[in-house]
Amino acid sequence: MKINENYKKLEVSYLFSTIAKKVNEFIRNNPDKKVIRLGIGDVTRPLCKSVIEAIKSATDEMGTFEGFRGYGPEQGYDFLKEEIQKYYARKNVSLDLDEIFISDGAKSDLGNILDLFSTDNTVLIPDPVYPVYVDTNLMQNRNIIFLKADQQNDFLPMPDESIKADLIYLCSPNNPTGAVYNKSQLEKWVQYALKNNAVILFDSAYECFISDSNLPSSIFEIEGAKSCAIEFCSLSKTAGFTGTRCGYTIVPFELNFDNMSLNKMWLRRQTTKFNGVPYIVQRGAQAVFSEKGQKEIKENIEYYKRNASLISQTLKKHNIYFTGGIHSPYIWLKCPNNMKSWEFFDYLLQNIQIVGTPGAGFGQNGEGFFRLTSFNTCENTKEAMERLDNLLT
Amino acid sequence: MKINENYKKLEVSYLFSTIAKKVNEFIRNNPDKKVIRLGIGDVTRPLCKSVIEAIKSATDEMGTFEGFRGYGPEQGYDFLKEEIQKYYARKNVSLDLDEIFISDGAKSDLGNILDLFSTDNTVLIPDPVYPVYVDTNLMQNRNIIFLKADQQNDFLPMPDESIKADLIYLCSPNNPTGAVYNKSQLEKWVQYALKNNAVILFDSAYECFISDSNLPSSIFEIEGAKSCAIEFCSLSKTAGFTGTRCGYTIVPFELNFDNMSLNKMWLRRQTTKFNGVPYIVQRGAQAVFSEKGQKEIKENIEYYKRNASLISQTLKKHNIYFTGGIHSPYIWLKCPNNMKSWEFFDYLLQNIQIVGTPGAGFGQNGEGFFRLTSFNTCENTKEAMERLDNLLT
Numbered sequence: 001m002k003i004n005e006n007y008k009k010l011e012v013s014y015l016f017s018t019i020a021k022k023v024n025e026f027i028r029n030n031p032d033k034k035v036i037r038l039g040i041g042d043v044t045r046p047l048c049k050s051v052i053e054a055i056k057s058a059t060d061e062m063g064t065f066e067g068f069r070g071y072g073p074e075q076g077y078d079f080l081k082e083e084i085q086k087y088y089a090r091k092n093v094s095l096d097l098d099e100i101f102i103s104d105g106a107k108s109d110l111g112n113i114l115d116l117f118s119t120d121n122t123v124l125i126p127d128p129v130y131p132v133y134v135d136t137n138l139m140q141n142r143n144i145i146f147l148k149a150d151q152q153n154d155f156l157p158m159p160d161e162s163i164k165a166d167l168i169y170l171c172s173p174n175n176p177t178g179a180v181y182n183k184s185q186l187e188k189w190v191q192y193a194l195k196n197n198a199v200i201l202f203d204s205a206y207e208c209f210i211s212d213s214n215l216p217s218s219i220f221e222i223e224g225a226k227s228c229a230i231e232f233c234s235l236s237k238t239a240g241f242t243g244t245r246c247g248y249t250i251v252p253f254e255l256n257f258d259n260m261s262l263n264k265m266w267l268r269r270q271t272t273k274f275n276g277v278p279y280i281v282q283r284g285a286q287a288v289f290s291e292k293g294q295k296e297i298k299e300n301i302e303y304y305k306r307n308a309s310l311i312s313q314t315l316k317k318h319n320i321y322f323t324g325g326i327h328s329p330y331i332w333l334k335c336p337n338n339m340k341s342w343e344f345f346d347y348l349l350q351n352i353q354i355v356g357t358p359g360a361g362f363g364q365n366g367e368g369f370f371r372l373t374s375f376n377t378c379e380n381t382k383e384a385m386e387r388l389d390n391l392l393t
Numbered sequence: 394m395k396i397n398e399n400y401k402k403l404e405v406s407y408l409f410s411t412i413a414k415k416v417n418e419f420i421r422n423n424p425d426k427k428v429i430r431l432g433i434g435d436v437t438r439p440l441c442k443s444v445i446e447a448i449k450s451a452t453d454e455m456g457t458f459e460g461f462r463g464y465g466p467e468q469g470y471d472f473l474k475e476e477i478q479k480y481y482a483r484k485n486v487s488l489d490l491d492e493i494f495i496s497d498g499a500k501s502d503l504g505n506i507l508d509l510f511s512t513d514n515t516v517l518i519p520d521p522v523y524p525v526y527v528d529t530n531l532m533q534n535r536n537i538i539f540l541k542a543d544q545q546n547d548f549l550p551m552p553d554e555s556i557k558a559d560l561i562y563l564c565s566p567n568n569p570t571g572a573v574y575n576k577s578q579l580e581k582w583v584q585y586a587l588k589n590n591a592v593i594l595f596d597s598a599y600e601c602f603i604s605d606s607n608l609p610s611s612i613f614e615i616e617g618a619k620s621c622a623i624e625f626c627s628l629s630k631t632a633g634f635t636g637t638r639c640g641y642t643i644v645p646f647e648l649n650f651d652n653m654s655l656n657k658m659w660l661r662r663q664t665t666k667f668n669g670v671p672y673i674v675q676r677g678a679q680a681v682f683s684e685k686g687q688k689e690i691k692e693n694i695e696y697y698k699r700n701a702s703l704i705s706q707t708l709k710k711h712n713i714y715f716t717g718g719i720h721s722p723y724i725w726l727k728c729p730n731n732m733k734s735w736e737f738f739d740y741l742l743q744n745i746q747i748v749g750t751p752g753a754g755f756g757q758n759g760e761g762f763f764r765l766t767s768f769n770t771c772e773n774t775k776e777a778m779e780r781l782d783n784l785l786t
Contacts, residue, residue: 001559001592002511003650007658042463052456055673056449062637063445070435070635104497104668111666112505115532118395135665139508166394199394242463243672244455258396265400272528273504275497279636280448281671 006141013131015361022345023355035349036384038311039357040375041175043240045303047284048296051239054287058280069279074271076102076248080282083289084248093220099263101249101270102277102285105241106205106234109249111136112273113201113230116265121166126157128176128362128369130203133169142167150365155179155323155332159192168193170219171203173210176362176371177332178324180215186222193228199255199262200229205247208238208301210327226252230262237329239288239297246277246285304329307374307381314385318392329374332359336392344370352387399534406524408754415739416748428742429777431704432750433768434568436633438696440677441689444632447680451673462672467664469495469641473675476682477641486613492656494642494663495670495678498634499598499627502642504529505666506594506623509658514559519550521569521755521762523596526562535560543758548572548716548725552585561586563612564596566603569755569764570725571717573608579615586621592648592655593622598640601631601694603720619645623655630722632681632690639670639678697722700767700774707778711785722767725752729785737763745780 019039027035061067075081081100088095103109110132119140125133127146137144145163149155155177170189172181181189193200200219207217216222219229234247241247255262277285287293305326312325315333322333335344341358348354359369374381412432420428454460468474474493481488496502503525512533518526520539530537538556542548548570563582565574574582586593593612600610609615612622627640634640648655670678680686698719705718708726715726728737734751741747752762767774 001590001650002513003653003655003658004509004511005651007509007653007661010661044461044463046457046461047452047455049456052452055452059440059445059448059452062440063442064439068437068439068633068636070437070633072636107668108666116397116400118397120395132665139662139665197394240461240463242668243461243465245668245671257394258398260396260400262396265396268400268403269532272525272532273501275500275635275638278638278671278674280673 004139006139009138010135013361015357019345019355019357022349026349026353033353035353035355036376036380036387037355038372038376038381038384039355040373041357042242042375043237043300043304044375044377045240045300047240047244048288048293048300050287050290050293050296051284055280055284058283062280072276072279072282074274074276075267076100076277077279077282080286083286087289088218088220088250091218091221093218095220095250096253099250099252101251101266102282103247103249104245104277105236105247106203106232106249107132109247110201110203110232112269113249113266114140115269115273116262117167117199122164124163124165124168126169126171127364128155128359128366129169130171130175131362146363148365149177149179151321151334156181156185158185159188161192164196166196166198168198168200169203170200171205172216173206173324173328174330175206176330176357176359176366178328178330179332180210180327183214183216183222186216186219186225190219190222190224190228194224197257198228200225202229202231204231205234206237206328207233208297209305209329211305212327215327220250220252226254228255230255235285235288238301239285239293240300241285244281244284246281303378304374307376307378310381310385311372311374314389317389320392331372331374333370333372335368335370338368341367341370348388352384352391354384354387397532399532402531403528406754408750412738412748412750415742419742419746423746426746428746428748429769429773430748431765431769431774431777432748433766434750435635435768436630436693436697437768437770438633438693440633440637441681441686441693443680443683443686443689444677448673448677451676455673465669465672465675467667467669468660469493469670470672470675473679476679480682481611481613481643484611484614486611488613488643489646492643492645494644494659495675496640496642497638497670498629498640499596499625499642500525502640503594503596503625505662506642506659507533508662508666509655510560510592515557517556517558517561519562519564520757521548521752521759522562523564523568524755539756541758542570542572544714544727549574549578551578552581554585557589559589559591561591561593562596563593564598565609566599566717566721567723568596568599569723569750569752569759571719571721571723572725573603573720576607576609576615579609579612579618583612583615583617583621587617590650591621593618595622595624597624598627599630599721600626601690602698602722604698605720608720613643613645619647621648623648628678628681631694632678632686633693634678637674637677639674696771697767700769700771703774703778704765704767707782710782713785724765724767726763726765728761728763731761734760734763741781745777745784747777747780
């Protein structure tokens with residue numbers, strides 16, 4: 001038996017384990033100091049009431065002969081797909097129900113979608129980046145070209161006509177940088193993809209943080225995108241579903257390559273290797289899109305955004321360059337005094353007991369940068385920013 | 394962009410859509426006749442009380458600041474893995490917690506596990522078979538050798554020393570045939586795998602139907618299996634989780650090939666392309682293994698088994714050859730009078746309005762056979778068997 005040799009090329013990421021090790025050591029040596037974690041990439045506020053009620057009521061149904069549901073459609077129940085269809089209609093994007101696939105999260109689908117593509121393709125990935133894009137392609141031995149995101153392009157790299165790519169990863173609002181593409185920038189990407197017969201894999205997991213309606217929150221707001229893009233979205237950050245698991249992937253009918261429909265291929269992949277999201281979770285997800293649900297989740301999103309704003313204000317006051325913090329829960333800042341990422345990590349931990357994430361952990365171009373997140377309480381974020389303000393003054 | 398060309402080789406299965414079409418047409422033409430469906434491959438009885446309570450209580454937790462859980466471990470929470478560890482201990486199989494991976498179902502893992510293996514491998518698949526084994530390998534262009542299961546070997550094919558295979562699919566109790574390997578038969582498979590440096594992918598999704606403790610309900614009851622087998626199990630049939638989605642996969646530490654640990658590779662695959670099973674579902678699954686939960690699910694399993702027994706008795710009375718029906722919800726019978734599978738389907742539908750599944754739909758060797766299942770009510774199953782008894786008399 002031969003293993004998939006490509007796994008040997010995967011590097012082990014020590015980013016979060018190294019952070020944990022350093023923080024634990026600090027706490028052991030300084031038990032009296034209060035450490036504030038602004039490195040969290042996970043939501044912290046509970047599921048909203050509408051979701052809780054919907055899940056519990058669906059669970060009760062599952063305990064009755066009349067209400068019990070066994071295997072559901074692998075691509076999701078219509079009651080949820082219809083809500084997502086309406087959600088997109090409000091963005092002026094018209095979708096057919098069969099273009100919507102309910103998933104157990106963007107991470108799964110972003111990895112599994114690669115099943116549809118030849119391993120001969122060349123992949124374009126921005127750097128710094130969410131490591132999953134890189135690792136899933138290494139597992140299948142695709143040629144990867146990294147796209148430089150830096151201060152010069154405000155961490156929003158644009159197409160390079162001299163590069164020929166087949167698959168393009170874009171994430172906007174971006175993880176880890178919080179940067180958001182505007183409409184004209186995304187138009188250029190769509191034009192590039194159409195010209196190169198490429199497919200854009202658009203990760204919109206943070207779209208709910210966009211509050212400026214001029215900024216696209218779906219790639220399909222761009223003309224022509226339905227012929228060159230797949231969109232991955234999630235309720236993880238939108239509605240606190242990181243531990244409840246539900247997302248959706250849009251594969252337009254217009255995506256036809258080599259006489260094959262990517263929509264039909266994805267349906268075949270999912271019906272063969274997936275059995276759908278739990279019925280009770282789909283009912284919870286449906287409640288997110290109700291009027292009451294939307295009001296409740298927006299309160300949570302606004303809460304996180306106020307934290308992001310607190311962080312942004314402190315950085316502005318000290319003239320520190322950063323991206324994100326407005327339409328994103330993430331703030332990506334240039335380390336002061338040209339410190340390196342890990343140097344700044346230690347500096348913050350030792351002096352003011354704030355934990356963030358060293359940018360170098362997200363790729364070569366992350367060196368010298370640092371990620372803070374808004375997923376803590378308002379009180380802790382305030383306290384952390386007071387400490388930071390004092391430190392930098 | 395080049396697509397994965399292998400998708401062109403996948404055949405569309407018209408099995409269940411053809412059945413639906415024929416049944417709907419019959420009902421349209423005979424609105425007064427009561428059709429009884431014994432072709433269902435899905436459970437019909439509701440989730441048991443312990444599971445309902447556990448899910449609802451976990452859902453309440455998720456609505457509080459203290460109880461909320463975001464991202465969990467991709468491989469599952471220890472509270473559930475510990476229950477599975479104890480469940481295996483009762484079979485005298487000792488497992489480390491890190492050998493247990495919680496999944497959203499056996500189907501997902503049976504497909505996704507192939508990520509770990511070279512596409513150069515040769516795969517051995519019994520025929521008749523659950524089509525997922527075939528399609529997932531076609532998608533990656535592996536060489537497939539079919540293993541003949543037939544009346545001569547009681548649908549329990551044994552190793553052929555002249556064949557060199559790298560990956561071997563075994564499903565016991567079998568879907569669709571209901572046949573169960575005994576210990577000495579599985580020992581021969583383990584010996585074959587060890588000798589050929591092969592890996593057995595053991596699908597034990599129906600293990601809960603085994604009531605004879607002499608029959609192995611895990612491949613790991615066989616000595617040496619930990620060095621050559623991965624086991625896939627599910628709560629779908631065990632506890633009615635087909636629409637709730639939870640299973641588990643056992644990847645022993647002893648599986649080392651080419652200096653790589655399959656356990657570590659699977660962990661890497663899952664942490665990269667999966668984000669775990671919903672917390673609330675894992676709490677429901679935990680309740681399945683409680684004393685009360687075990688009692689409740691066993692009542693359901695016994696209910697299905699009584700139906701299976703009703704079917705078996707009728708077939709025995711008429712000297713019809715069949716497998717399954719004892720340690721399985723499935724009964725796989727030889728069509729009387731040498732009828733072909735679809736011929737017998739029409740014969741039953743037209744004469745006594747019973748719907749089953751033509752064996753030919755599960756592979757070449759299924760021709761002339763027919764699958765009945767026990768997933769209907771006791772009353773309907775009784776009525777169906779009275780009709781069948783009359784028809785055959």
